[in-house]
Amino acid sequence: MKKKSRLTTYIFLAMILGVLTGYLFNRFGGGHQISYTAKADYTGADTLRINTSSGTVTQVLFVVKDSAQYRKVKDSVPAVRVAVGGKETIVQSADRVESIQAVPKNGVAEITAQKTFADYVKLLSTIFIRLVQMIISPLVFTTLVVGIAKLGDLKTVGRVGGKAILWFITASLVSLFIGMILVNYFQPGQYISLSQADVAGVEALKGGQKAFSAQNFVEHVIPKSFVEAMANNEMLQLVVFSVFFGVAASAIGDYTKPLIKALEIASHIILKMVNYVMNFAPLGVFGAIAAVVATKGLGIFNFYFKYFAFFLLGIAVLWVVLIGVGFLVLQRRMPELLKRIGSPMLVAFSTTSSEAVFPKLTEELERFGCRDRIVSFVLPLGYSFNLDGSMMYMTFASLAIAQAYQVHMPIETQIVMLLVLMLTSKGIAGVPRASLVVVLATCAMFNIPPIGVALILPIDHFCDMFRTMTNVLGNALATSVVSKWEGELKGSSSQLAINNMQEESVG
Structure with missing residues (x-):
């Protein structure tokens, strides 16, 4: 019975620790970094679909040469800085960015995602x-x-x-x-x-x-x-x-x-x-x-x-x-x-x-x-x-x-x-x-x-x-x-x- 009671206590403590840890990474982690790499032999216009947690989709057109990546911008306006081949733009978003999809007009982009803390x-x-x-x-x-x-x-x-x-x-x-x-x-x-x-x-x-x-x-x-x-x-x-x-x-x-x-x-x-x-x-x-x-x-x-x-x-x-x-x-x-x-x-x-x-x-x-x-x-x-x-x-x-x-x-x-x-x-x-x-x-x-x-x-x-x-x-x-x-x-x-x-x- 004591062992079972200890397990319940440990599970409850794990829940509290999980909430605190997750909140800290969400609040102060500066956003998660994900990079997308196109095929080496592919250059052309790409449309990046930016999917937020609320389902809002923003499309940004870039000329893709080698890679695309984004990071959260820390300022008063919730936004995401998207950089592709040296060209940058800021996409304002009230929600957390969940993913970016490369949608090429010609050819197929090969996407590699970097893992996040979550x-x-x-x-x-x-x-x-x-x-x-x-x-x-x-x-x-x-x-x-x-x-x-x-x-x-x-x-x-x-x-x-x-x-x-x-x-x-x-x-x-x-x-x-x-x-x-x-x-x-x-x-x-x-x-x-x-x-x-x-x-x-x-x-x-x-x-x-x-x-x-x-x-x-x-x-x-x-x-x-x-x-x-x-x-x-x-x-x-x-x-x-x-x-x-x-x-x-x-x-x-x-x-x-x-x-x-x-x-x-x-x-x-x-x-x-x-x-x-x-x-x-x-x-x-x-x-x-x-x-x-x-x-x-x-x-x-x-x-x-x-x-x-x-x-x-x-x-x-x-x-x-x-x-x-x-x-x-x-x-x-x-x-x-x-x-x-x-x-x-x-x-x-x-x-x-x-x-x-x-x-x-x-x-x-x-x-x-x-x-x-x-x-x-x-x-x-x-x-x-x-x-x-x-x-x-x-x-x-x-x-x-x-x-x-x-x-x-x-x-x-x-x-x-x-x-x-x-x-x-x-x-x-x-x-x-x-x-x-x-x-x-x-x-x-x-x-x-x-x-x-x-x-x-x-x-x-x-x-x-x-x-x-x-x-x-x-x-x-x-x-x-x-x-x-x-x-x-x-x-x-x-x-x-x-x-x-x-x-x-x-x-």
């Missing part, structure tokens, strides 16, 4: 997340197969799955309605400045957008290859394969017991690896926080203060509802659950990655007293179907964009939008910035300008922190509640150890 420090986060990702697929497969084999038959699997899906649907609807009610009452879209639109970011989002269809949904659920599902960490596909494998192994009977035992041993080895990987969590958290603050700065909140404040209010209301229901079902054990999942939630908050905490969350729920066979079945399902924080944000963001563009949305239309979001959000697990991809598609369906997503993109990373942490809370609660409904919730590992010591002393 790029380097983010490597710490990348290392940590990839270490966790390498564990997820084998952990899901081994624990789920063992869990299904222990459940015994399809009837039990169906009963547990039915209870989990009932919770997921109810929680999703409640989350969607909370977002809808808050956005109608507070009208956050009225406070969004149209000048802050990140148009370039929306174009990147469109690359990951897929129109919702029955075929796409089936392809997302049913694996074409077990190896492909493992390689891509496709959680839902792994669940489908593992359920079939576990049920088949259970049906064969005693003959498969050695295999099930071997998989159980493998799952314990993987959980031991989790303990090793979590030692890197504070470094990963520091890297993630420092990188985003160094890149975006804290000044972004000047433009989005009210929008962000109303979003946080929505998250707070959702937390009250979830924890309130948790107290009704788990009663006095709810505070213990919150304490158990404290470290995973902090990591999820800092890295904006639910995947990064899946192994640790599995371990903590089992220590809390949830049976491994319930955890290994319900938790992976929840990662695809139970994203409470994201669901609340989808209605909140979609309707806020409509308000910003003064698009009238009657209540009946909003309810239809909620039902559409219930469907479209179930096929995007694993898609980068999945919530925004769904919002982008939903806006197009309801005659809301899809480009409006650009309005909320600059603040989205900070919103993503809170909705990811809420997703972790929702899945931990769902797994614990289903365990309680199944009569499979034991005392925590620490409490069981105390009881055993008391029994030995009495004996």
Whole structure:
């Protein structure tokens, strides 16, 4: 318990240090230096596209001979000095320059970018997340197969799955309605400045957008290859394969017991690896926080203060509802659950990655007293179907964009939008910035300008922190509640150890 408490403390300190370090580099670093080099045999007129953090694009025409570079100008007017082949110009910009693209009229420029502080420090986060990702697929497969084999038959699997899906649907609807009610009452879209639109970011989002269809949904659920599902960490596909494998192994009977035992041993080895990987969590958290603050700065909140404040209010209301229901079902054990999942939630908050905490969350729920066979079945399902924080944000963001563009949305239309979001959000697990991809598609369906997503993109990373942490809370609660409904919730590992010591002393 002391080791876990120390880890939570270290993660919290890493968050604070990351904010301070990122702010100092953003405020006093003099801007980041990036150089672009054209091919040696190419000389001609180049147009440089200067992309700022708010999406503003400025084009400057130069005669390029060998290289182009820019640096932040330190004076009273936020500006960027662009130098190409000895010729300079100053481009005024109220926002941080994110990148410069060479757009040649004749020929193709070869671009080389110099890494920034944010790029380097983010490597710490990348290392940590990839270490966790390498564990997820084998952990899901081994624990789920063992869990299904222990459940015994399809009837039990169906009963547990039915209870989990009932919770997921109810929680999703409640989350969607909370977002809808808050956005109608507070009208956050009225406070969004149209000048802050990140148009370039929306174009990147469109690359990951897929129109919702029955075929796409089936392809997302049913694996074409077990190896492909493992390689891509496709959680839902792994669940489908593992359920079939576990049920088949259970049906064969005693003959498969050695295999099930071997998989159980493998799952314990993987959980031991989790303990090793979590030692890197504070470094990963520091890297993630420092990188985003160094890149975006804290000044972004000047433009989005009210929008962000109303979003946080929505998250707070959702937390009250979830924890309130948790107290009704788990009663006095709810505070213990919150304490158990404290470290995973902090990591999820800092890295904006639910995947990064899946192994640790599995371990903590089992220590809390949830049976491994319930955890290994319900938790992976929840990662695809139970994203409470994201669901609340989808209605909140979609309707806020409509308000910003003064698009009238009657209540009946909003309810239809909620039902559409219930469907479209179930096929995007694993898609980068999945919530925004769904919002982008939903806006197009309801005659809301899809480009409006650009309005909320600059603040989205900070919103993503809170909705990811809420997703972790929702899945931990769902797994614990289903365990309680199944009569499979034991005392925590620490409490069981105390009881055993008391029994030995009495004996």
